[in-house]
Amino acid sequence: MPTFQDGFIIVAKRECPTCELLESVYAELAAHDVVLSVFSQDDPSFPDSLNDVIDDTGLENSYSLDVETVPTLIRWKGGKEVERAIGWNKTEWRDLTGINGLGGDLPENQPGCGSITVEPGMPETLAVRFGDTNLEARRIEVAAMEDDIEVGFERGWSDGLPVVPPTEVRVVRMLTGTTRDPAEVLGNIPPNLASCTVEKVAINAVMAGCKPEYLPVVLAAVEAALEPDFCMHGLLCTTHFAAPMVIVNGPITKAIGMNSGGNALGQGNRANSTIGRALQLVIRNVGGGVPGGIDRATLGNPGKLTYCMAEDESDPIWDPFSVDRGIASGKSAVTLYAAEGMLGNMGDMSRTPESLTRSLAMSLRVIGHPKKIQAHDAMIVLSPEHLRVYREAGWSKARALEEFNKALTFSGADFIEGAHGVAEGISPDRADEQVSKFKPDGLNIVRAGGIAGMMSAIIGSWAATGERGSKLVTKEIGT
């Protein structure tokens, strides 16, 4: 840490017109019997009127003094700051220096310019340069000739795609996205039950390609994954296809530019793609959940790289999914769902809700296996054109779900073991029962998609649902 002499300190830069305006003031001050330390951020030959300007192009003094605006005038006494004036204000400068006629002909007031220390990206860079980050993660030195992208692969940090190298500056910048203490422990990440701090999440969010403003969403997703109800450990170990899917609701989806429209489940949106990926990288890197290790998926699914979307809340006909899940209206939240791949339903002839419900139910019937009953949950991602059919008929979401349940209640005889020549099935003693495909809370609807297309997506769940496996978990997104 630099030390300063008692007296007056001025921090300025040539590029600032206000700093240049004050040439005569610097000379006046120097002519008085005062100790004057002038630091120049960009050009040690500035101010021209002084001979002993201190070169602060390295910005250590400016950073140490926490200067945000130039010029800044500070009175320093007894090893500490007594007062400061920011920009040029004749009265303030005269009061602070005790020199009555200071800056005689100059305008009364002129605002200063931004200090180089606060230019975009600079605070993080300087925090790292001057060892002021308080980050606890182990430092890994990458040799000069190593390719830092290849390092991510070689060290096993990658999901198979390149990761952004987690430099200290990038991680410090990522942490500006949250008000939380980097050292705060979120919990123990399965399968290794490794302690996971906000800082570790930030490192993995950097690698996933997140922007700092996405970090609160990633943190909420990690916290949701840690809820025992979500059963992350089991979901990770399973041979099944499933992976955590992140559904985001609330104003943050617009604030960070998430996609709930065309290609909401596809590629191309940075927030959707990187938030889901960050959760997976936390599980991989902090938890140790690696394919071929504890992750024993028979086939997996592409969503294990990233599986994240925002709900389209633009049509007020139905409440946002997060509100259904108990989050106050207007708040942002993530919901985690143990999801397998998606099945498209292209029912483009139904113009009544009755027909559309039965049409979608035909696809829902095959989730998990066409003869499985109450084994899997399902999520309908309803497109705007399908939603329009329900809106025009005035159906509530509850009404739609009730009608889905009716359309998905069948004679048990078709589902028993051996029926239709297929060994798979329910116990033969249930042949005379009416059986429902889904558990009472096993079917849910969220809205997303482009404005054109009479088609919706159906996303089945992990084979272990409810009490014996994973339940939906919703967490409000903090700051």
Place this chain on the structure above:
Amino acid sequence: MIESQILLDPTAEVSPAKRQRVTPPDSLEGKTIALLDIGKRRGNVFLDRLEERMAERGLTVKRYAKPTNTKVAPLNVVQTIAMECDIVVEALSD
């Protein structure tokens, strides 16, 4: 000058910071062993003797060579060894 870079460890930090060597196998039984001549003089003498000794033990041995010791092995040599063998022994000589 290209400087080294510092990255922050994204893991739970339960393994050493330095990249670890692949764990050697417990046994050579049933494994196919590549003997790679890096192209330096008399490396073949060492590998010939090693092949003899391994053959006496009934091990499967395959021979490969780099065109020159001055450059890293060509990709096709690396890939062929990876496809055909479990273990590789390089002869360093001088």
